[in-house]
Amino acid sequence: MNRRAKLKDIAEALNVSITTVSRALNNKTDINPTTKQSILAMAKELNYKPNNLALSLRKSSTLNVVGVIVPHVKHYFFSTLLEGIMNSAHEMNYFVLLGESLHSTDREKKVLDDFSEHGVSGVLIAPCKHSDFNKNVLPIIHRRTPVVVMDRMYDNYNGNFVNTNDFKGAFEAVSHLVQSGYKRIAHIASSDSWSIGHERIKGYKEGLRQHGMPIDENYLSICNFNNKEEGAEEGYRACHKLFSLKEPPDAIFSVTDDIAIGVYQYAQENNISIPNDLGVVGFSNSEISKYLNPPLSTLEQNGKKMGEMAFDFFFRALNANGQIFQKSFKPELIIRGSSVLPK
Amino acid sequence: MNRRAKLKDIAEALNVSITTVSRALNNKTDINPTTKQSILAMAKELNYKPNNLALSLRKSSTLNVVGVIVPHVKHYFFSTLLEGIMNSAHEMNYFVLLGESLHSTDREKKVLDDFSEHGVSGVLIAPCKHSDFNKNVLPIIHRRTPVVVMDRMYDNYNGNFVNTNDFKGAFEAVSHLVQSGYKRIAHIASSDSWSIGHERIKGYKEGLRQHGMPIDENYLSICNFNNKEEGAEEGYRACHKLFSLKEPPDAIFSVTDDIAIGVYQYAQENNISIPNDLGVVGFSNSEISKYLNPPLSTLEQNGKKMGEMAFDFFFRALNANGQIFQKSFKPELIIRGSSVLPK
DNA sequence: TACGTTTACGGCAACGTTAACAAGCAGCTA
């Protein structure tokens, strides 16, 4: 096979200058329609494809590449998010450069710096837990590279983002448990110090308040975890603590499905029947949830749609100078067997 | 912030030529150690970082980028594979360009062509189901770009690969079921026409043979599926068919965990007790498996290790001209509650 | 002294592309 055709080849074949060829292929003005036609024809004949590497150097930015960084690809939500991003990216002829932070803010910084060095045209970031906005993200924005923050929020951040309305989700979960007839609703929460944990706690409390139920701080159990395995263990421990109270809860809104798994394990070992003795609602509709016994009620975050929109925001931000794109997805309550008392 | 320092800046600061600076920074000969020291010092002072874009053009290949393509990121096995690849890549300062084939051979081709166009230094591919080696992969190899095939095999392929020893895995699963005391072992299989399905069927039959058990083609149920949801449904259907036989099986080796979920659903609806009436063994130790009731025995494929090795193979192939790297991972049998009869 | 060899460096070209400027030419106006 011959080497790839370049502008020069077309130019020589037609006895015109390289510039003229470039003009024809880039739909520039200042070109005779006849010349243009013959150039286009020749380009097709020689199967001309522009050289991305040269273009990148010329424009001093990689062409059609977005950097995407998430804490863990293997978490279901992030992999669906990624799926959405890749769908849209593929449609728009964009490449996805992928990195994982593994919930380390240092690694996150390293990956983002690498992205910059590689000259990505944009960055889509699902921040790690203690992500440092000023240190990690701000430098990218200063380079005028479009950034879209996904999934969780930075304090006082006012750029492009796509996230879940955690507050509303938690509120709905609690409302549902109340309507199902549960009276003492606990929340196994994630740290108050990051947006997801914070907003869900707020939604939980507001849910209780609006239904005229007391807020008992003993029913708020905060735990710390970074991956699924820890999640289940933490859930188990938290559940154990809740059931050591004088008056244990009769329902638990769990900040994630993984933690709910720990609750299930504790319940099974202690002969606590779900949903009869204990109602449970999780968060994120992980693939496991519907196969649990009983199937777990939870909130669907629709990672795929979020991913698609995140890419779309990036794409629009590229050409809209200064305009900011924001969207908060209301999660959808999925009611299954774990939170409905049989009549 | 100033713009990034380039060779010219260092050269002007020290009154030497650009070439000399380049030599110093690239550990070339023909340079005075003293000059070299001062150049290195100045490079550090100006925080010089080579411009990848320019380098890419010069070498006409993107620097430090591998293209990775898998059928679906959201499948647990592939996401762990990806995790392994990214770990190793990150360590070696490589970027990962990600694509999904979604089990479409056309899309696979498109993504691979895009990779080539982008000038990746290597390609790691987990082929889609009906992937066309000659059309999709061969052109890349012809460009002398190192390729590592992961997870499944092409017929007569003799390049770099990393996969699961599906034959041994299936063999072990069947042996285990025999040793547990099951007598009529069925296999819900995947299509015989691709390596994974084929090898597992072979392993299943060989397992029966070596334990002196008859091979009943009625107990071999082949089904077709491309994603989890279909998997469970197909499993359910296949199970239904098996239990319509005059003499239904008392154990099922399922080609994937997803299909095993369908088996569980059928069993629950029809009051078939696992493991008492029916032993079940799955494949791939998906995250769901240990949370099923009873927990599902299965085969761990260790995607992370495979991913790490796949990248390692690529990396070594870069500099080892012609040498071929191959590794078949023996999956590890994980015995849980679904395949052991109580004494 | 004369010549070859080594050491250390600089100049130029090239990777493929595009932007800015220059320039040729036809047609039109005064």
Next chain:
DNA sequence: TAGCTGCTTGTTAACGTTGCCGTAAACGTA
């Protein structure tokens, strides 16, 4: 007819880097 205008094309430089070649100075050898 001189000069202006608009249309079309070509020339040059630049993006940042490295490989090739050339060469001056210092050194060694007969």
